[in-house]
Structures are given as structure tokens and as C-alpha cells.
Amino acid sequence: MKTIGYLILAFALNCASSLIAAVDVQQTGNVVVLANEKVSLKLDLERRRLAITDVVTKEVVLENASMAADGWGRDRKAKPDGWKGWEIGYTQESVADAFGKGRRVVVTLSNSKRPVTANYLFRYTLYENSGAVFMGFGLKNTRDFGIRLMESAPMVGATLFPGKSVEQVLTLNGSAGAEAAKVQPGTSRESPNSLMLTCLKDGQRRTLVWGGLANQDFGKWAAVRDGVLEVTAKDPVGRLVDAGQTYWAEDTFYLDMTSPDPFVALEQYGRAMRLANHANPNVYDFPVLCGWSVGAMSHLPGINNSQKLVGELEAARKAGVTKYTKVGIRLEPDTYCYRDGNTEQGWWDDAHWAQYGHLVPPYETFAKWCAAIRERDGIPYTYFQVGMPSDDYARAFPGHMLSNDISRLQMTHSHHQPLVSYDYTDPDFQKHTLEVWTRLRKDGIRGIKFDYPETGWRPEGGFENRHATTASAYREAFRLCREGLGVDAFIDERNLGESGRPCLDVTAGIVDTQRNWMDSNEFVPAMISIGGLRWYKNRTVFNYFPDTKTVHDCSKEIRQSMLTMVFLTSGRIDLATSFTLFTPEIVHDFSRIYPAYREPFTARPLDAFTGVTDPQVYDLELTPDWHQVALFNTSAKPGPVAVALSGDRVTAGAIGLDSTASYYVYDFWSDALVGKFPGTARIEKNLEPSHCAMLSIRKVQSNPQVLSTNRHVLQGWVDLADVRWDAAGKKLSGVAKVIGGEPLRIVLAGNGHKSIRAKADDAVARLEPHPAGGEFTTLVLERKDNGAINWSVEFD
Structure with a gap:
């Protein structure tokens, strides 16, 4: 029931105009202006300052901005600024890429009087018919020694609406991993990845989105401090630029301030991220049963082995689950270091997986196990620990470790905080790892969970590749897997955020899934909110999911609510319930979320900006006249949850439908017609805590x-x-x-x-x-x- 034209998601940062608006660069004295029909960027060469203006409203949105790198430029109290003594120059060039045609201004800051400094590069790009500013950075090394670029900020000190007052300011952080996404009031906020700020100025809504776009060598951060904005790229190791070389980072930034609706602005940003990172996350059209979780949560010890997990797939078939969907079965070889320091990790071969009891007869090899799973129409899945090598592997291959150093192997440590870890930039280790992935693909593995990803984020460096950064080395672990397992493999990045590691989007375009909750099978409102408030990236850049879930130890209403809300705010579901515990009632409810829809968009948390702690209204817009809306009671008490059919989405949490039309509302789980309502109506359901109502809202036709x-x-x-x-x-x-x-x-x-x-x-x-x-x-x-x-x- 799809309108083809509606579903073709052509990238357009602002599609209000169908006219081609050229991008132009003009210079008058020391002032250079880069502009199109929507936005202009003014560069004052003498003052080294940037200003950004909304061309339509003729309003200066950001002023007094500058750039910074490696500490230079951040001292804005210096006279004339932190670039005192530096020369500035610029060039301009045409651009034609995936975002369209445009022009960019390239700024160079150099200091011939200091013999150890590099030339810092910044570029600012506008495209035809786009209200977004795209920013990049680099370094030209004119010296006779290598220089590491540690930090670069194409925009710092940008004053929001200079000389004007704003009201009802709200921000939303662009979190990743297990870092909570929250809407908060105020004009001060910092976040990895990105920020959104929406406010009222002169009674009109204004919204800005700024943050990281493409990813390769650096993590990205966004900040606003008392109404002053900035974006920064940084890495604990930095990118080495050899003598005489020029480096342009593949990492880029994005800023849009021309879309007043925060839902629209963030969804445009999500689509821009998708395009910039070549992201196309595979659709999880099946559940994944986790061998470890089933043993722990379904109280079935000893199930996490090849023989017992084939039995789980047979149980799924017997219960009738496979009439509705295929089933992924994840064997988790998760031995830890506490016995004698030795595990399967690093070896990653059948002999070691068998030695530690995960591959057992008659499926004592992954090839045999995968064949058995696929013969039963299942999807074979397994598990790796990113940076936790077995002691005996590290001893056998010290050259595969960071700095070729295993001298701290004897020190006691938590399993997820190893002092000796892999070097994913080492050519020999890369060869070994790629051979492992290629072999596993040949064996039949179709999915992989990467556990403890924080162990792959190595701020201490020690990389064989001198040009590697902490971020690029981290990405390499997942990139090697993608190369070996193929574009159709399912790659899962468990939640970031442990051991003080930053929660970043640096694997965008490589992994399919990013987990967003710590180990837990619970179902709580905050678990839904963390994915729901990232709706603009979910299914577009990543599939999010909140760890495994049980469906056998809860009421029918909680089970139906959990399945509905995870379906709407996530890209998949993992199971901790054994298929041997599936009753016909569980099969019925569980099968209602399969097959998965394949379009790269997800449900909006409509009341996110109305002051609620956890959104209660989620709107999946299938067509302009057909919305699937979930009402979800996130409070601890029974009570009404309501949504207005028409009205303002931001202040009222309304769907924004045609107030002059009429609409049918049908409740899925109750299998009941709620009614036929005018477009001015408000739909309300009384719900118990953590219960939901799934409503189909369709415009009445003739x-x-x-x-x-x-x-x-x-x-x-x-x-x-x-x-x-x-x-x-x-x-x-x-x-x-x-x-x-x-x-x-x-x-x-x-x-x-x-x-x-x-x-x-x-x-x-x-x-x-x-x-x-x-x-x-x-x-x-x-x-x-x-x-x-x-x-x-x-x-x-």
C-alpha cells in the first residue's frame, strides 16, 4: 500500500524550491561572501571572523565566529585574537559530489615567523538549493618534520542571534551508544557528535542543527555555551602529516539553521549523515536469539553451544515462529580471562572454540554448525570481543599487539579493561583478521556481535600505521569485518560508553547496529526514549536496539507494549527467551512485528519538546494521509495519554494533520475502531504504566x-x-x-x-x-x- 513517489527518499536538505539556485562567491575589500538563495557565509579576512545569515529573513543567525586548531585561535581575548601573528588567505573552487553542485571557500592560516607551525586549512561549502553549511579541515605541512594534527574546529565562538533575545530554548544531544538522549532547557550544552537547539525569537520558531557529518580519523563534538556555538574534531593520538604533505580530513561538519521545525531539521541531518558516510544499514527482518542471554534469563544453563542452539531453532520451528520470520541464532564464545588468562579471543578458530566448549559434536566446526542452522532456514550468528586477546595469543604474536608490547600482560585487570590489546593497523594482524572473516563467511556466518567495543578505542596509541588515529584504528576493526563478511552481513556494535570511552558515531557507514543500553533485559520507558530520541538516525544511519528481551515472564499487555515500542524505536529485537518457552499466545504477539518494514525512516517522538521526561507519543508517518501512532504510558501510574490530530508538533506534540479533514482511528491490539474524528479532534487512551496503544490513523476517503x-x-x-x-x-x-x-x-x-x-x-x-x-x-x-x-x- 505504498505510493512509490513518496517512498523514494531523494536527498534534499531543503526541497521547498524546485529552482536551481547558483552558489556565488564575491569579495569586497577584506570581506568574502559565499552565498546561495538560502544562506550566506561572510568571511572577514582582516578580523578572521565568520558570520552566517539567513538570506530569506535577512537575519544574522551566527556572528563573530572564528576557527581554531591545536590550541591556536581559542584565546579570543588576545589582541587581535588567538591567531595573532598569523597570515590568512583564501581560494575558491567549484564542487560537484553526492550532495550536488556548489562552491567552497578554502581558508589557509600560516605563520612564517614560527618555524614549528603548520598551515591550518579550513573549508566551507554551500550547495545549490541547500540551507546547510558544510565544513571541513586539514593541514599543510611545510616543515621538514612530521606534524600531528590533534584538534581542529572550523567554527568556534559563534554568537547566536547577536544582540537579540531568545525564549523557550531547548537542546537535544546527538548521543551514541549508552549515553542517554535528552531534551533539556537552556543555552549551554556539550555533546559528542551533534546538538540541536530550538527556540522562539520574536515569536517565531528557529532551529539549528550542528555537528559531525562524515567520519574517518577524528571524533566530533558540538557545544553551545551561553549561546555561543562551536564544533570540534579531536583525537587522542592525532593524524600524522609527513613533511611536505597536505592532508584534508575525510571528517566533515554540518550546520543548518534554515529549517524551523526541529523534526524536519534533524531528519535532514540524518539523511545527510547517511549520504556522507555511505550508510545503508541492513534491515534486520528477523529476531536474533542470544545463546548467552537465553542461558542466563531463561535459566537454561549450558545452552550456549552449537548442539543446543540447533535445538533452539528446531524449537522455533515447532512453535510455529518460522512461519512468520526467519530466526537468527547467535552462538557466543565468551570465555573470559579469569581462569588462567587464556580464551578463544585472537585465535578465532574451530580448535579453540571447541576447546572452550562452544563448538561441540556433532557440530564441532563452524562450517558444520552453520550448515545445520541454514538447513533449518535459520541465520547463523556469532560473537567477537573487540580488544581482549587471550594471553597465549598475545604471547604467540606480540607483534600483533599495540607497540609490539606485552610487558604488562602479567598485571591483574578487569576483563573489559585489558592492558595489552590488538593493533588493528598492524599488517600481519590485519591479514590474520581478514582471513578469519573470509573463512567464517565461507563457513556460513551471516552476522556478528562485537562485544566490548570500548576495548578497541586506544587513546595510548602504539599503532603500526604511523598515520593512524585512535578513531581510524577503531573503525578498522569493523571495516576488516565488513570486507571479509561482505556487504550483506549483519554487523553489531555493542554499546559504547564504558571505561570512560566517548560515545561516538565514528562507525557510521560500516556497522548496521549500535546497541544503546547496558546489559539488561528490562523494559523501562528510558530504554525506549534513548532510541526514540535518536529517531533521525535510526534505520537511516544505524539500527539501534536496547539489548536482549524476554517475552515469557511478563503479562500479555507488557509483552505487546514492549514489542510495539521496541519495533518503533529500534531496528531489531534480540531474544533472551528460549523458543522452548514460546506458547501460542507468545508466538501470536511476537509475529505481529514481522516482517520488518524496509524504509529508512522511523517514528517521531511527537511530544519530545513539550516538557515530558520520556516521550509518550510516537508517530510513524507512512504517507501524509496515513500515520501509525503509538500512545505509551511512561509514568508510574495509570492515566490518559493523548495526541491532537492537528496543530503544532513542537509545542503541542500534535501529528499536524489537516484540520479540515476527517480521520479513522483503529486500535491494533484491541482490534477495535476507536472512531471517526474531525481533524480538530484529540485522541486519548487510558493506559496502565508501560502499556501502549497502537493506532492506525487514516484520512477518510470518498x-x-x-x-x-x-x-x-x-x-x-x-x-x-x-x-x-x-x-x-x-x-x-x-x-x-x-x-x-x-x-x-x-x-x-x-x-x-x-x-x-x-x-x-x-x-x-x-x-x-x-x-x-x-x-x-x-x-x-x-x-x-x-x-x-x-x-x-x-x-x-
């Missing part, structure tokens, strides 16, 4: 239409296709994906027409009256096996 199905929580988006009304023949028709042995119930509204008869190819079709009465009818389709069938209903 002809018969579908309102819902009982097959999937998206109520027709993935289980129906090509639904159309034939006015001449008075017939509503479509294609339905029917599960064998399970009646598919499609709720129809006649809208002035009465249903007469139903037909279907290769299936039994019948019409039943709907409990709502009147012109509402239920079309029931049944067949013995799974299949897509053509159906039609005739009306008078």
Missing part, C-alpha cells in the same frame, strides 16, 4: 478503504500491497500476504458504499460484519500455506 489488519502492527503497510479502488467497477482490490492456517482479517470502511461479495485467488474469502456496525466490514482470507494472493471486494 470511496471504500482499508482501516486495519490483524496481521501486523503496521496494519496493512507490510502485509498488503497494491490496494486500489476501481470507481467504474465499484471494486476495492489488492494483494495480501497470508500466513497458512491463520485467517487474515482486513477491516474495511464503506464510506457510503455497502460491500456485496468478496473474491480471492487461491484462498477462501468471506465478508463478516464488523462490531462497529454500519458500513464497516471485515474481509477474511484463509489458505493452507503461506502465500501472496489477489483479493477483491465488490460494493453497491
Whole structure:
């Protein structure tokens, strides 16, 4: 039931205008202006200052900004500034890349009087029809020795709305990993990756988004301090630039201040991140059962081995789960160092996995285990620890370790804080690692969980590759996996944030999933919020998920709510419940979230900016006239949760529908028509704590239409296709994906027409009256096996 034109997500930072607006560079005296029809950037060469203006409103949004690098330029109290004694120059050039056509200004800061300094480079790019400013940085080494670029900031000290006052300021941090995403008031905030600020100025909403874009060698940070903005790239090791060489970082920054709606502004940023990082996260159209979690949470000790996990897949088939979806089975070879210091890690071969009891007969090799899983139509998954080598591996291959040094191997340490770790830039270790991944792909492995990713973030350096940074070496661990396992493999990065490591987006474009919660199978509102408030990156740049979940030890209502909310705010679900514990009721509820939808967008937390701690209204806009809305009680007490159909999304948390139209609202889990409402209505449900209502909200048409199905929580988006009304023949028709042995119930509204008869190819079709009465009818389709069938209903 998709409009093709609506689903083609062409990148457009602002699509309000279809006219091609050229980007121009003009110089008057010491002032250089880079501008298009939406935004202009003014560079004052004499003062070394930047100002950014909204061309449409003719309003200066940021002023008195400058650039900084390696400590230079940050002392803004110096006379004339922290670049005292430096010369500034600029060039301009045309740009044509994935973002379109444009022009950029390249700024060079040099100091011929100091014999140890480099030339610091900054570039600022505008594209046709785009309101965003793209920023980059680099270093030209004119000296006779290597220089490390440690930190660069294309924009610091940028005063927001100079001389003007702003009200109702809210910020949202662009967190990653286990760092919470929160909306907070005030004009001071710092965050890894990015920030969003929205406010009222002269009664009009204004929104800015600024932060990291492309990733390679540096982490990115964004900040606002008392209304003064900056972006910074930094790395604890820094990027070495050899004598006589010029280095332009692949890392870039993004700033947009022309989209007043924070939802629109952040979603544009997410799409820009997707494009800049070549991100296309694979869709997890299946659950993943975790061998370790099932043993711990389902109280089935000894299950985390190859033989028992084949049994889990057989149990899934017996329970009927595989009628609805394939199943990923994750074998986790997770031996730790506490016994004698030796584990499987680093060796990563069948002999060691068998030695520690994870590969057992009759599946004593990964090739045999993968074959057994795939023969049963499952997806073989496994597990690696990023930077925790076995002691005996480190002793055998000291050259594979950082600094080729194992001299601290004897020191006691927590398993997730090793003092000796791999060097992912070492050519021999890279060769070994790539051979491992290539072999595992040949064996049949299709997915990998990287545990303890923080152990791969090495601020102490010691890399064989002299030009590697901490960030690039970290990325290399995942890049080697992608190269060896292939573009269609599923790569999971467990939550960052432990051991004081920063929570960054540096693996964008490499991994498919980033976990966003510490070890826990609980279901709490904050767990939903951490993914929900990253909606603009979820399914677009990363798939987020909040660790494994149990479905056997909770009430029906909590299970349905957990499945719904994880589905809407995540890109996948991992299981800690054994399939041997799946009852028919659990299978029914669990199967309602499969198959996954494949489009790269997710549900908006509509009330995020209304003052709530945890959003309670999530809106998945499938088309302008069809929204799937979840109402979720995040409080500790029973109470109403409501959403307005029309009105302002930011201040009222409204959906923003047409106030002059009418809409049907249908409750999925209750299988009930909530009603037909004017566009001015407010929809309210009384809910118990942590319960939710999944509502399909569709604009009333002038002809018969579908309102819902009982097959999937998206109520027709993935289980129906090509639904159309034939006015001449008075017939509503479509294609339905029917599960064998399970009646598919499609709720129809006649809208002035009465249903007469139903037909279907290769299936039994019948019409039943709907409990709502009147012109509402239920079309029931049944067949013995799974299949897509053509159906039609005739009306008078």
C-alpha cells in the first residue's frame, strides 16, 4: 500500500524550491561572501571572523565566529585574537559530489615567523538549493618534520542571534551508544557528535542543527555555551602529516539553521549523515536469539553451544515462529580471562572454540554448525570481543599487539579493561583478521556481535600505521569485518560508553547496529526514549536496539507494549527467551512485528519538546494521509495519554494533520475502531504504566478503504500491497500476504458504499460484519500455506 513517489527518499536538505539556485562567491575589500538563495557565509579576512545569515529573513543567525586548531585561535581575548601573528588567505573552487553542485571557500592560516607551525586549512561549502553549511579541515605541512594534527574546529565562538533575545530554548544531544538522549532547557550544552537547539525569537520558531557529518580519523563534538556555538574534531593520538604533505580530513561538519521545525531539521541531518558516510544499514527482518542471554534469563544453563542452539531453532520451528520470520541464532564464545588468562579471543578458530566448549559434536566446526542452522532456514550468528586477546595469543604474536608490547600482560585487570590489546593497523594482524572473516563467511556466518567495543578505542596509541588515529584504528576493526563478511552481513556494535570511552558515531557507514543500553533485559520507558530520541538516525544511519528481551515472564499487555515500542524505536529485537518457552499466545504477539518494514525512516517522538521526561507519543508517518501512532504510558501510574490530530508538533506534540479533514482511528491490539474524528479532534487512551496503544490513523476517503489488519502492527503497510479502488467497477482490490492456517482479517470502511461479495485467488474469502456496525466490514482470507494472493471486494 505504498505510493512509490513518496517512498523514494531523494536527498534534499531543503526541497521547498524546485529552482536551481547558483552558489556565488564575491569579495569586497577584506570581506568574502559565499552565498546561495538560502544562506550566506561572510568571511572577514582582516578580523578572521565568520558570520552566517539567513538570506530569506535577512537575519544574522551566527556572528563573530572564528576557527581554531591545536590550541591556536581559542584565546579570543588576545589582541587581535588567538591567531595573532598569523597570515590568512583564501581560494575558491567549484564542487560537484553526492550532495550536488556548489562552491567552497578554502581558508589557509600560516605563520612564517614560527618555524614549528603548520598551515591550518579550513573549508566551507554551500550547495545549490541547500540551507546547510558544510565544513571541513586539514593541514599543510611545510616543515621538514612530521606534524600531528590533534584538534581542529572550523567554527568556534559563534554568537547566536547577536544582540537579540531568545525564549523557550531547548537542546537535544546527538548521543551514541549508552549515553542517554535528552531534551533539556537552556543555552549551554556539550555533546559528542551533534546538538540541536530550538527556540522562539520574536515569536517565531528557529532551529539549528550542528555537528559531525562524515567520519574517518577524528571524533566530533558540538557545544553551545551561553549561546555561543562551536564544533570540534579531536583525537587522542592525532593524524600524522609527513613533511611536505597536505592532508584534508575525510571528517566533515554540518550546520543548518534554515529549517524551523526541529523534526524536519534533524531528519535532514540524518539523511545527510547517511549520504556522507555511505550508510545503508541492513534491515534486520528477523529476531536474533542470544545463546548467552537465553542461558542466563531463561535459566537454561549450558545452552550456549552449537548442539543446543540447533535445538533452539528446531524449537522455533515447532512453535510455529518460522512461519512468520526467519530466526537468527547467535552462538557466543565468551570465555573470559579469569581462569588462567587464556580464551578463544585472537585465535578465532574451530580448535579453540571447541576447546572452550562452544563448538561441540556433532557440530564441532563452524562450517558444520552453520550448515545445520541454514538447513533449518535459520541465520547463523556469532560473537567477537573487540580488544581482549587471550594471553597465549598475545604471547604467540606480540607483534600483533599495540607497540609490539606485552610487558604488562602479567598485571591483574578487569576483563573489559585489558592492558595489552590488538593493533588493528598492524599488517600481519590485519591479514590474520581478514582471513578469519573470509573463512567464517565461507563457513556460513551471516552476522556478528562485537562485544566490548570500548576495548578497541586506544587513546595510548602504539599503532603500526604511523598515520593512524585512535578513531581510524577503531573503525578498522569493523571495516576488516565488513570486507571479509561482505556487504550483506549483519554487523553489531555493542554499546559504547564504558571505561570512560566517548560515545561516538565514528562507525557510521560500516556497522548496521549500535546497541544503546547496558546489559539488561528490562523494559523501562528510558530504554525506549534513548532510541526514540535518536529517531533521525535510526534505520537511516544505524539500527539501534536496547539489548536482549524476554517475552515469557511478563503479562500479555507488557509483552505487546514492549514489542510495539521496541519495533518503533529500534531496528531489531534480540531474544533472551528460549523458543522452548514460546506458547501460542507468545508466538501470536511476537509475529505481529514481522516482517520488518524496509524504509529508512522511523517514528517521531511527537511530544519530545513539550516538557515530558520520556516521550509518550510516537508517530510513524507512512504517507501524509496515513500515520501509525503509538500512545505509551511512561509514568508510574495509570492515566490518559493523548495526541491532537492537528496543530503544532513542537509545542503541542500534535501529528499536524489537516484540520479540515476527517480521520479513522483503529486500535491494533484491541482490534477495535476507536472512531471517526474531525481533524480538530484529540485522541486519548487510558493506559496502565508501560502499556501502549497502537493506532492506525487514516484520512477518510470518498470511496471504500482499508482501516486495519490483524496481521501486523503496521496494519496493512507490510502485509498488503497494491490496494486500489476501481470507481467504474465499484471494486476495492489488492494483494495480501497470508500466513497458512491463520485467517487474515482486513477491516474495511464503506464510506457510503455497502460491500456485496468478496473474491480471492487461491484462498477462501468471506465478508463478516464488523462490531462497529454500519458500513464497516471485515474481509477474511484463509489458505493452507503461506502465500501472496489477489483479493477483491465488490460494493453497491
